[in-house]
Amino acid sequence: MYDAGKVIIGIIVFLVIASFPIWYAVAGGKSADIPELEKAAKGDNCVMETEEMRAAHMDLLNDWRKLVVRDGLRYYTAFDGEKVEMSMTKTCLGCHPNKDAFCDRCHNYMAVNPYCWDCHVNPKEFE
Amino acid sequence: MGIDRRGFLKVSGLTVLGIASGKASETFASSDSHGHTSDGTTKRYAMVIDLQLCKEQEGCTDCVNACHHVHNVPEFDNRKDEVKWIWKDSFHHAFHEQEHHYLDKDIVNHPVLLLCNHCDNPPCVQVCPTKATFKRESDGIVMMDWHRCIGCRYCVVACPYGSRSFNWRDPRPHIEEVVDDFPTRTRGVVEKCTFCEERIFEGRPPACVEACKHGAMAFGDLEDPESRVRELLRDRFSIRRKPALGTEPEVYYLV
Ligand code: SF4
Ligand code: SF4
Numbered sequence: 001m002y003d004a005g006k007v008i009i010g011i012i013v014f015l016v017i018a019s020f021p022i023w024y025a026v027a028g029g030k031s032a033d034i035p036e037l038e039k040a041a042k043g044d045n046c047v048m049e050t051e052e053m054r055a056a057h058m059d060l061l062n063d064w065r066k067l068v069v070r071d072g073l074r075y076y077t078a079f080d081g082e083k084v085e086m087s088m089t090k091t092c093l094g095c096h097p098n099k100d101a102f103c104d105r106c107h108n109y110m111a112v113n114p115y116c117w118d119c120h121v122n123p124k125e126f127e
Numbered sequence: 128m129g130i131d132r133r134g135f136l137k138v139s140g141l142t143v144l145g146i147a148s149g150k151a152s153e154t155f156a157s158s159d160s161h162g163h164t165s166d167g168t169t170k171r172y173a174m175v176i177d178l179q180l181c182k183e184q185e186g187c188t189d190c191v192n193a194c195h196h197v198h199n200v201p202e203f204d205n206r207k208d209e210v211k212w213i214w215k216d217s218f219h220h221a222f223h224e225q226e227h228h229y230l231d232k233d234i235v236n237h238p239v240l241l242l243c244n245h246c247d248n249p250p251c252v253q254v255c256p257t258k259a260t261f262k263r264e265s266d267g268i269v270m271m272d273w274h275r276c277i278g279c280r281y282c283v284v285a286c287p288y289g290s291r292s293f294n295w296r297d298p299r300p301h302i303e304e305v306v307d308d309f310p311t312r313t314r315g316v317v318e319k320c321t322f323c324e325e326r327i328f329e330g331r332p333p334a335c336v337e338a339c340k341h342g343a344m345a346f347g348d349l350e351d352p353e354s355r356v357r358e359l360l361r362d363r364f365s366i367r368r369k370p371a372l373g374t375e376p377e378v379y380y381l382v
Pocket of ligand 1: 242243244245246249250251252269285286287288289290291319374
């Protein structure tokens with residue numbers, strides 16, 4: 001095989017450049033710019049454990065939607081036994097009043113674009 | 128000694144009749160005049176509008192304003208894009224099948240308040256391919272799940288009362304003052320009156336009923352014989368829109 005050394009060096013250089021973002025983040029000890037979310041304005045905990053909420057809030061909201069609109073039920077018992085109204089505007093925004101410092105920051109980071117706010121009202125927007 | 132043809136027909140005829148009448152008496156025993164059954168826990172919400180009282184308040188639109196305000200209903204400057212939950216139209220348009228020459232001119236010449244009739248047998252529900260429109264069994268309210276509506280407008284065509292509006296344009300810029308505890312809608316979605324189910328759950332009357340200072344509107348549960356709506360329907364003569372269609376509208380008009 002001709003020029004095997006050069007080809008192998010070329011491949012190595014290519015791999016190093018292509019994987020740069022990964023090892024740079026690993027070497028830096030953190031992935032770039034994990035968003036800081038604003039702490040809840042009131043209450044010590046959410047309606048589910050924080051970890052669970054982080055992973056499954058979209059499923060919870062989907063369930064709430066179904067229970068309220070289709071079954072006419074309104075209250076949800078949180079994991080600590082507290083009863084809350086199944087309302088994004090009243091309950092979620094009640095503790096996290098700044099949509100941009102909470103919802104948006106994470107959604108922008110994850111590049112997901114839910115259309116909740118096409119209909120549901122963010123009161124701050126209309127103040 | 129077998130049974131002859133005539134005898135056989137007699138016996139089988141009687142048997143069929145017997146089965147049929149048995150079925151019929153069962154059906155009538157467990158249901159009311161609407162043909163729907165009640166176990167005492169379900170409700171059947173209805174509205175009663177007093178045309179006499181309403182006509183005395185020439186030009187009053189308190190109910191319309193209240194409803195459209197609390198539900199973020201947009202106001203467009205042309206009829207083509209109009210979105211309406213509750214509105215007024217002529218007696219002729221509302222009750223054209225029930226007109227005759229000798230009706231009280233006072234009533235006939237006055238606009239009638241119209242809204243979704245929350246029909247017991249709603250054609251809009253039958254045609255909706257996504258089940259975005261559905262009738263809630265617990266209280267009979269014909270609801271819309273705006274999350275699911277794909278804007279196909281089958282329901283707009285199916286509703287014989289013109290109770291549904293389509294959002295041709297983004298409604299938000301056309302809402303004078305956005306109320307933040309009720310969602311707005313988006314372009315491409317159909318909407319209509321929901322009997323204020325969000326208020327009923329809090330034990331409050333619908334916004335229009337509350338706004339009418341003249342007591343021309345009443346709201347309540349038809350399953351409850353003591354309710355205000357039942358009382359009014361007992362004491363006064365009432366009509367409904369297009370009763371011949373069999374949709375069983377649950378908005379009643381006292382004349
Ligand atoms: S009035 Fe029209 S929209 Fe309302 S329930 Fe009846 S058919 Fe459906
Ligand atoms: S426009 Fe929406 S509510 Fe009406 S029939 Fe189509 S999906 Fe159902």
